[in-house]
Amino acid sequence: QVQLVESGGGLVQPGGSLRLSCAASRFTLDNYAIGWFRQAPGKEREGVSVISSSDGNTYYADSVKGRFTISRDNAKNTVYLQMNSLKPEDTAVYYCAAGGLWPSTPFLLSEYDYWGQGTQVTVSS
DSSP states (O other): OOEEEEEOOEEEOTTOOEEEEEEEESSOGGGSOEEEEEEOTTSOOEEEEEEOSSSOOEEEOTTTTTTEEEEEEGGGTEEEEEEOSOOGGGOEEEEEEEESSSOSSTTOGGGEEEEOOOEEEEEOO
């Protein structure tokens, strides 16, 4: 069974940092573009960042540009989301998802075939 597992969430103060990990089992991540999404209570799931399968192309939502960095370690079959200068509005459940080599519309949910269960990120003092 194909599985994506997110980890690294938690409670952090405003201005703090977290690094989320997305690990795959039973399939190889380097054949897929990987997206990070988030969903806050009462809101729709939204795209945060995407990294391509091979050439390292990245894409970010305007709300996180300059603060978040997506990266991948294919040897570890893991994708990371480094989140710095966190704000209370970043509070959400964060999900990773695997799609094609590079989605035609990076944050379109239907572009992604596999989803993790999510990890909670709470930014609060």
